[in-house]
Amino acid sequence: MVLNASRSDSTCARNALAQLCQIYWYPLYAYVRRRGNSPEDAEDLTQGFFARLLELNSLSDVACEKGKFRSFLLASLNHYLSDEWDRERAQKRGRDRVISLEAGVAEARWSREPADTLTPEKLFERKWAMTLLEAVVQRVQREYESAGKGALFMALRFSLAGEKAEEPYAKLSAELGLSEGAMRVAVHRLRRRYRQLLRDEIAQTVATETEVDGEIQHLYRALGS
Amino acid sequence: MNTKTIKLCRECGKPLAPDTLLGLCPECLMKAGLAPSSRATVPVASDAFVEGPETETKAFVPGTKLGYIGDYELLEEIARGGMGVVYKARQSSLKRIVAVKMIRSGELADEAEVKRFRTEAQAAAQLQHPNIVAIHEIGAHQGQHYFSMDYVEGRNLAQIANGKPVAARAAAEWLKAIAGAVQFAHQRGVLHRDLKPQNIMLDAAGRPRVMDFGLAKNLGGDSTLTNTGAVMGSPCYMSPEQARGRNDLVGPASDVYSLGAILYELLTGRPPFRGKSPMDTLSQVVSDEPPRPRSLNPGAPVDLETICLKCLEKEPVRRYPTARELEADLDRFLAGEPVQARPASALRRTMSWSRRHRWVFSAAVSVLILTLMGLAYGLWEQTRFLIWLNAHPGYVKAAGPRTAALDSLLGRVFGLFLVFASLLDVGYRKLATRAPWKKLFEPPTHPPTLGVTAAFGALALAGMVAILGLTARGIEAFVWEGASLVSYEWLFCVYIPFFYMFTVLLQVVTQQRRISVEPVSGAIKLYVPPTGANIPPVVAPVVASWLNLGFCVLLGLSMILGYSFWPYFWLMLGLRLGGFIRWKLSNLMSEWKTGHRPLRHGIQWLAWILVTVFALAVLCSLFLIVARIAHPKSLLGPPDNLSMAYAGGLVAGWLLVQLSLKKRRAS
Numbered sequence: 053m054v055l056n057a058s059r060s061d062s063t064c065a066r067n068a069l070a071q072l073c074q075i076y077w078y079p080l081y082a083y084v085r086r087r088g089n090s091p092e093d094a095e096d097l098t099q100g101f102f103a104r105l106l107e108l109n110s111l112s113d114v115a116c117e118k119g120k121f122r123s124f125l126l127a128s129l130n131h132y133l134s135d136e137w138d139r140e141r142a143q144k145r146g147r148d149r150v151i152s153l154e155a156g157v158a159e160a161r162w163s164r165e166p167a168d169t170l171t172p173e174k175l176f177e178r179k180w181a182m183t184l185l186e187a188v189v190q191r192v193q194r195e196y197e198s199a200g201k202g203a204l205f206m207a208l209r210f211s212l213a214g215e216k217a218e219e220p221y222a223k224l225s226a227e228l229g230l231s232e233g234a235m236r237v238a239v240h241r242l243r244r245r246y247r248q249l250l251r252d253e254i255a256q257t258v259a260t261e262t263e264v265d266g267e268i269q270h271l272y273r274a275l276g277s
Numbered sequence: 278m279n280t281k282t283i284k285l286c287r288e289c290g291k292p293l294a295p296d297t298l299l300g301l302c303p304e305c306l307m308k309a310g311l312a313p314s315s316r317a318t319v320p321v322a323s324d325a326f327v328e329g330p331e332t333e334t335k336a337f338v339p340g341t342k343l344g345y346i347g348d349y350e351l352l353e354e355i356a357r358g359g360m361g362v363v364y365k366a367r368q369s370s371l372k373r374i375v376a377v378k379m380i381r382s383g384e385l386a387d388e389a390e391v392k393r394f395r396t397e398a399q400a401a402a403q404l405q406h407p408n409i410v411a412i413h414e415i416g417a418h419q420g421q422h423y424f425s426m427d428y429v430e431g432r433n434l435a436q437i438a439n440g441k442p443v444a445a446r447a448a449a450e451w452l453k454a455i456a457g458a459v460q461f462a463h464q465r466g467v468l469h470r471d472l473k474p475q476n477i478m479l480d481a482a483g484r485p486r487v488m489d490f491g492l493a494k495n496l497g498g499d500s501t502l503t504n505t506g507a508v509m510g511s512p513c514y515m516s517p518e519q520a521r522g523r524n525d526l527v528g529p530a531s532d533v534y535s536l537g538a539i540l541y542e543l544l545t546g547r548p549p550f551r552g553k554s555p556m557d558t559l560s561q562v563v564s565d566e567p568p569r570p571r572s573l574n575p576g577a578p579v580d581l582e583t584i585c586l587k588c589l590e591k592e593p594v595r596r597y598p599t600a601r602e603l604e605a606d607l608d609r610f611l612a613g614e615p616v617q618a619r620p621a622s623a624l625r626r627t628m629s630w631s632r633r634h635r636w637v638f639s640a641a642v643s644v645l646i647l648t649l650m651g652l653a654y655g656l657w658e659q660t661r662f663l664i665w666l667n668a669h670p671g672y673v674k675a676a677g678p679r680t681a682a683l684d685s686l687l688g689r690v691f692g693l694f695l696v697f698a699s700l701l702d703v704g705y706r707k708l709a710t711r712a713p714w715k716k717l718f719e720p721p722t723h724p725p726t727l728g729v730t731a732a733f734g735a736l737a738l739a740g741m742v743a744i745l746g747l748t749a750r751g752i753e754a755f756v757w758e759g760a761s762l763v764s765y766e767w768l769f770c771v772y773i774p775f776f777y778m779f780t781v782l783l784q785v786v787t788q789q790r791r792i793s794v795e796p797v798s799g800a801i802k803l804y805v806p807p808t809g810a811n812i813p814p815v816v817a818p819v820v821a822s823w824l825n826l827g828f829c830v831l832l833g834l835s836m837i838l839g840y841s842f843w844p845y846f847w848l849m850l851g852l853r854l855g856g857f858i859r860w861k862l863s864n865l866m867s868e869w870k871t872g873h874r875p876l877r878h879g880i881q882w883l884a885w886i887l888v889t890v891f892a893l894a895v896l897c898s899l900f901l902i903v904a905r906i907a908h909p910k911s912l913l914g915p916p917d918n919l920s921m922a923y924a925g926g927l928v929a930g931w932l933l934v935q936l937s938l939k940k941r942r943a944s
Contacts, residue, residue, distance in 0.1 A: 182298070185306050189298055206299075213305035243309065250310035265311060272307045 072121065072256070073102045075187055079179035080129055081158045086172040087133070091159040098158070101132045120267060121257035122180055126173070177274035184271070188250045195245070204228065204238060211239040212246050345369075346418045349377050349425060365428060368413075375413060376429070380422040391422065398424055400467050401490040408458035410478065410488040426488070430481055434474035434539065441546045442574045445581055446611070448543035451477075451485045453607040456536055458487050460600035463529045470527065472535035473514040474542055512558050513548035514538040517591050520562040530593035533600055537588020544581060545573040549589055563591075566629070580616045587618040591629075674759030683754045687770040690747060694774035697740055701781045705733050730785050737781040744775045 077098060084094040105128065170178065189212065196205035207228055225235040254264050254271075298306065345351065349366040355376065356363040366377040380394075395415060402412040415424040434451070437443065455477060459469060469476075469490050478486045516534035518526035541549045549567035552558035567589055570582045584606050590596045597603040597618075606616045631638035708725045725733075748771055754760040 181307060182303055185298055185303050189301070189306070193299075209299050209301065212309060213301045214309070247310050250306075254310070268307060268310050272304060275304045275307060 069106060073105070076125070076180065076183055077102070078158065078161065078183055079176050080125065082162060082179045083126070083129065083172050083176035084133070085162050086170075086175050091162070095158060097133065101129055104132060120259075120263070122177070122267075126176055174274065177271065181271040181275050184253060185250075188246065188253050191249055191253075192242070192246050196242075205242070208235075208239055208242050211243055346377060346379070346423060347416055349375065351377065366425070368425070374428045375425045376410075376427065377423055377425045380424075394422065397467075400465070401462075403465060404462050404467060404490055406458050406461045408454050408484060408486050409462065409490060410486045412490070427486075429478040429486055429488075431479045434477045434479065434485070434543070437479060438474060438543055438546060442577070443543050445544065445576070445578050448540060449581060449607050449611055451479075452536060452540050452543070453604050453611065454485050455487055455539070456600045456604040456607065458485075459532050459536065460604060462487075462490055463532070463600060468527070468529065469532050469535070470519070471514075472532055472539060474539055477539070512555050512562065513542075513551055515559070515562060516593075517563050518593060520559045526593060528593065529599055530596045533588050533596045533603055534590075534593075536600065536603060537585050537596070540581070540585045541567065541570060541589065544570045544577045544585060547573065578610070580610050580618075583618045583620050584610065584616055586620070674757075676760065677758045679750070679754035680758045680760040683750055683760060686747065686750070690770060694740065694744065694770075694778075698737075698774050698778050698781060701733060701736055701740070701778075705781060705785060734782060734785040737778050737785060740778040741775060741782065744771055744778065747771060748775075 080101065081094055081098045084097050085091070089097060189209075192212070193202070193205055193209075196202055207224065221232055221235060225232045228235060230238065250268075251264050254267050255261060258264060258267050346366070348369050349364075350369055351364045351366045352374075353365045354362060355365050363376055363378045366375055367373070368375050398412060398415040402415070405411055410427045410429055413425045413427075415422065417423070455472075459472070462469065467490055469487065471489065472487070476488045478488060480486055512520060514535045516527070516531040519531055538549050550558050550561040550565065552561050567586070570577045570585055571579070584603070588596055588603065597606070602617075606618055609616050705725070708729065751760065751771065
């Protein structure tokens with residue numbers, strides 16, 4: 053998508069960007085909040101930033117070698133925070149609503165976060181990783197649900213994180229009414245699909261396919277820190 | 278228990294957040310996305326251990342748990358808590374089995390904390406005592422701090438007690454040994470600060486051994502309390518001064534408190550306080566008294582209970598000053614000698630109760646003082662009046678024709694009015710419910726038509742006017758001939774019918790327009806019910822029933838003071854307080870209910886009774902005073918000293934209302 057978005061100035065690019073923003077607004081919001089802005093300011097800032105981003109179509113700046121959409125967003129946001137905000141606040145406060153960020157939703161989510169001592173940058177990366185995972189897991193879940201296999205997904209979702217089950221496979225398969233072999237196949241398929249979707253999702257935020265693994269490792273470290 | 282169970286990831290063993298990502302571990306989810314070939318190159322996460330002490334550069338798959346930390350070869354994971362993970366390990370150089378505790382990264386936030394942790398651990402490492410799990414070494418491995426200690430094979434006290442009381446003698450013996458160990462540490466300047474059953478191991482020989490000395494302050498201590506209650510240990514064993522964050526008051530007596538809390542749990546199978554949330558527990562620790570152990574386990578010895586409660590005193594100075602004293606008292610208990618701890622006296626208990634319930638206490642005191650003042654003033658006035666009357670014999674009033682006429686009228690009219698009012702009441706209820714007689718107290722289903730309502734209202738009003746006429750004649754007799762207005766006959770003949778009529782009138786009015794009464798403030802709202810809507814039953818005191826009750830109390834008081842005992846008054850009061858009658862707002866009718874109201878409601882009811890009665894009494898007093906000013910010749914006598922007492926009670930009642938409001942806000 054990033055590749056799409058940076059390629060041209062067409063409406064297609066704009067849409068792609070808007071779509072990405074819709075997914076990843078929360079990490080940016082969290083970053084802005086952690087930098088010490090009030091909820092209202094944080095909301096305005098996030099909106100304003102996205103508005104500006106879409107307005108300038110500045111994704112054309114995302115050079116391929118720079119790679120990651122994540123780093124780009126953070127750098128742009130920092131730039132926006134330092135330069136633009138003061139100037140724009142006076143005239144534009146509360147006007148741009150680019151992403152459907154319902155009032156209070158962001159803050160409600162923020163207030164549920166456990167306290168920690170992360171720097172804003174670390175927090176941003178961690179939230180980014182969490183958002184990404186949420187999106188992917190949800191997508192897998194929706195796929196299974198639309199295929200009428202929602203219950204199977206819920207029963208086997210443990211296997212997304214690893215193959216160790218809470219209960220023996222034999223017991224689990226008996227509960228699901230599958231043979232143990234069939235269940236192992238189902239677990240394998242679920243894991244494969246999940247990995248595929250996760251890599252696809254990450255591929256949309258990096259420049260080349262080869263960077264995917266690097267990005268996963270980076271996000272893994274961000275989660276662990 | 279307050280300790281939340283934390284689910285751990287089966288793959289990497291990290292604690293999981295329950296509500297995100299369907300309860301899955303984000304790190305493992307992320308790792309699962311790697312292409313199979315590149316999975317082995319994931320850099321080591323900060324908490325993964327590297328195989329071999331020298332091979333830090335070698336990449337290693339995260340989630341591999343066992344390896345080396347420094348000199349220690351990790352053998353198996355023993356326990357996991359908010360503070361970190363404990364492993365059984367073999368010390369390579371000395372070929373011995375030890376326990377190694379890894380401190381969770383993030384627990385020691387900055388350099389200063391790391392330094393403090395090291396200082397305290399060094400002090401704790403000096404403690405060599407048979408009942409203390411000794412610390413061997415502290416160190417850091419890849420930025421993670423750890424310390425090694427004796428490996429104790431056995432179970433901790435929490436596992437042994439397992440929610441049930443243990444034998445009192447065994448508990449006393451264990452606690453004595455623990456107190457000895459704690460005293461040993463205190464003498465060397467080390468406080469534990471986090472004594473709890475989970476921290477006390479019973480080794481293979483049945484010896485209790487205390488773990489984690491001196492480490493609690495920096496690790497998993499109070500700093501994590503408000504933000505991450507899930508991670509924090511249970512505050513059940515924390516002393517009140519720790520719970521209040523008064524670190525300046527924390528000292529040996531705080532550990533004595535925790536020892537008492539452990540004894541409490543051993544005796545009863547539960548900690549002294551446990552709330553719905555950690556914060557709730559903390560507030561209980563600060564302000565509540567624990568239930569007596571013998572109320573939970575009648576088999577617990579009295580002396581041990583006394584010792585336990587002495588440890589659990591809120592004020593450090595009231596506890597055993599040192600663990601040594603506690604140890605000595607436990608020794609006396611075990612030897613069958615009398616213990617030195619004494620149960621709190623009734624006076625001390627009252628004092629501590631009054632400190633915790635300042636409002637009730639001040640209300641009670643103000644009632645007492647004002648009542649005494651009122652009585653004194655009344656006596657003084659009475660004496661003055663009698664002296665004055667001696668000097669002016671012409672002012673003595675005598676019953677005359679007005680009183681005689683009134684007496685005969687009262688005798689005849691009372692029965693008539695009461696029957697009239699009752700018939701009106703019952704008739705209206707019957708019309709409004711259209712139910713069998715036994716269901717007369719059900720909510721109305723068929724509000725009568727406006728015409729019928731108006732007729733009933735007019736009748737009730739007529740009855741009231743007649744009674745007011747009677748009252749006027751009574752006042753006339755009172756002013757000119759000194760006939761009593763608060764006598765037995767008056768109460769029966771005027772007040773009862775009057776309030777009965779008033780009730781009927783209110784009913785009639787509220788069938789068409791519902792009245793809602795705010796139960797606390799007593800504010801009355803009138804509004805027209807939405808058409809067709811069911812009338813929800815609302816439990817609330819209603820003006821009419823309160824007035825009814827108020828006059829019953831007035832009547833009862835006059836009975837107690839001058840006449841015979843009257844059971845109806847007590848019945849009404851008891852029913853009102855016990856909550857057997859519910860007054861329904863929707864129909865102003867009482868409803869019989871079994872079961873009790875909680876005490877707080879009782880206080881509220883009591884407050885309302887006081888307010889109602891005293892408001893009436895004050896009105897009477899005002900009337901007397903006004904009459905006296907307006908007509909000096911008809912000197913009415915001294916202000917009723919009872920009224921003065923009522924006035925005092927009015928203030929008290931107001932205070933009680935404030936109290937119940939305050940409690941309500943607090944909850």
